[in-house]
Amino acid sequence: MMHPPSMKILLANPRGFCAGVYMAINVVDELLTSCPGEAIYVYHEIVHNRHVVERFRNRGVQFIESIADVPEGAIVVFSAHGVSPEVRAQARAKQLRAIDATCPLVTKVHAEAIRFAKRGWQILLIGHRTHQEVVGTRGEAPDSIQVVETPADIPHLVIVDPTKLIYLTQTTLSIDDAATVIRALKEAFPEIKEPPSSDICYATTNRQTAVRAIAPQAQLVLVVGSRNSSNSLRLTEIAEIDGTPARLIDDASELRSEWFIGVDTVLLTAGASAPEDLVHAVIESLVRAFGGEVEQVDVFDERMEFGLPGSLRSLLRERGIDPEGRRISLDRERDTAVFLEERGIAHHTVTLTIGRST
Numbered sequence: 047m048m049h050p051p052s053m054k055i056l057l058a059n060p061r062g063f064c065a066g067v068y069m070a071i072n073v074v075d076e077l078l079t080s081c082p083g084e085a086i087y088v089y090h091e092i093v094h095n096r097h098v099v100e101r102f103r104n105r106g107v108q109f110i111e112s113i114a115d116v117p118e119g120a121i122v123v124f125s126a127h128g129v130s131p132e133v134r135a136q137a138r139a140k141q142l143r144a145i146d147a148t149c150p151l152v153t154k155v156h157a158e159a160i161r162f163a164k165r166g167w168q169i170l171l172i173g174h175r176t177h178q179e180v181v182g183t184r185g186e187a188p189d190s191i192q193v194v195e196t197p198a199d200i201p202h203l204v205i206v207d208p209t210k211l212i213y214l215t216q217t218t219l220s221i222d223d224a225a226t227v228i229r230a231l232k233e234a235f236p237e238i239k240e241p242p243s244s245d246i247c248y249a250t251t252n253r254q255t256a257v258r259a260i261a262p263q264a265q266l267v268l269v270v271g272s273r274n275s276s277n278s279l280r281l282t283e284i285a286e287i288d289g290t291p292a293r294l295i296d297d298a299s300e301l302r303s304e305w306f307i308g309v310d311t312v313l314l315t316a317g318a319s320a321p322e323d324l325v326h327a328v329i330e331s332l333v334r335a336f337g338g339e340v341e342q343v344d345v346f347d348e349r350m351e352f353g354l355p356g357s358l359r360s361l362l363r364e365r366g367i368d369p370e371g372r373r374i375s376l377d378r379e380r381d382t383a384v385f386l387e388e389r390g391i392a393h394h395t396v397t398l399t400i401g402r403s404t
C-alpha cells in the first residue's frame with residue numbers, strides 16, 4: 047500500500063452486530079454445543095454475512111433454501127430475517143424441530159401485517175421485493191400485501207379502499223429512501239395510515255445516523271459487510287450520497303492501495319451482520335500499512351439485547367440444560383478496547399452527541 051505520513055481511523059460506534067443478529071448467531075452456536083453429533087439445518091443464511099455462514103458451515107451446519115432438503119424430524123433453524131407461514135407449515139408437515147431465530151423486530155412487522163390484514167386493510171410493504179425478510183412478511187397475508195420498492199411502483203398498485211390502507215417497511219431500509227417512498231405514497235393516498243411505530247429498526251437507524259454524522263470528517267468510508275447485506279449496502283450508499291466515497295468489503299483482504307491515495311482519514315464501520323473480528327483485522331491492516339491511530343467516535347450508546355427464543359429454550363430444557371444459564375451478552379466496546387491495547391494501537395474516544403437510542 048502507499049504510505050502517507052499516518053492514518054486517522056475513525057471507528058464508528060455503533061457498528062456491526064445488532065441484537066437480532068447476535069441472538070441468531072447465538073442460537074446456532076448453542077445448538078452446536080448442546081446437540082453434539084446431530085445435524086443442524088439452517089433455512090437460508092442465518093444472517094447475511096459470508097464469513098458467519100462459512101464459519102458455521104465449517105462446523106458442520108447445513109444451509110438450505112428449501113425445507114424439502116431437510117430430513118424428517120431434524121432440527122431446522124429459521125434465520126434472523128424470518129419466514130412465511132408456508133415455510134413453517136412445511137416444517138411442521140415434516141415434523142421438523144423448528145427453532146425460530148427470527149429477530150423480534152421482524153416478528154413485530156409480521157404481527158402488524160397479520161393484524162391489519164385480518165381487519166380487511168390493504169398493506170403496502172415498502173422494501174426490496176426479493177429480500178428474504180420481505181418474502182417472509184408478505185407471506186403472512188399475500189392477498190392483502192403489495193410490495194412497493196420505489197415511487198415508480200405506485201401507479202401499478204391495485205387499491206380497493208384508500209381509507210383502509212397502511213404502509214409497513216422492511217427493517218433495514220435507508221431512512222432517506224423510505225422517506226421518499228412514504229412521501230410519494232402520502233401524495234397518492236392522503237389517508238394512508240402509518241405503522242404504529244417505525245418499522246426501520248433501531249440498529250439500522252443508529253448505524254446510518256452515525257455514518258452520516260461522521261463521514262464528513264473522512265475522505266473514505268470503509269463498510270465491513272457482505273454484498274447481500276441490505277443494511278451494509280445502505281451504509282455505503284448514504285456515505286456516497288453525502289459526498290464521501292465508500293467501499294463495501296467482506297474483509298481486510300479486499301483492501302486496495304489505490305483507494306488510499308491522498309487519504310489521511312478513514313471512517314470504518316460495519317453492517318449489522320459483520321463480526322467484530324473482521325473490523326479488527328481491517329484496523330490491523332491499515333495500521334500496518336500506514337501507521338496512525340484509532341479515534342472511536344461514540345454517536346449512540348446502544349444497549350439492546352434479545353434473549354434466546356422460546357423454541358430453543360424448550361429444546362434445551364428437554365435435554366436437561368437450564369436455558370437461564372445461557373445468557374446472551376454483547377460487549378463490543380470492551381472487546382475492541384482489549385484488541386487495541388493488546389496490539390499496542392494508539393487510540394482514544396470522542397463522543398459525538400446527536401441523540402440517544404436503545
Ligand code: SF4
Pocket residue numbers: 064065066067126149150151152217218247248249250277318
Ligand atoms: S438489523 Fe434490525 S431487524 Fe435486522 S436483525 Fe438487526 S435488529 Fe433485527
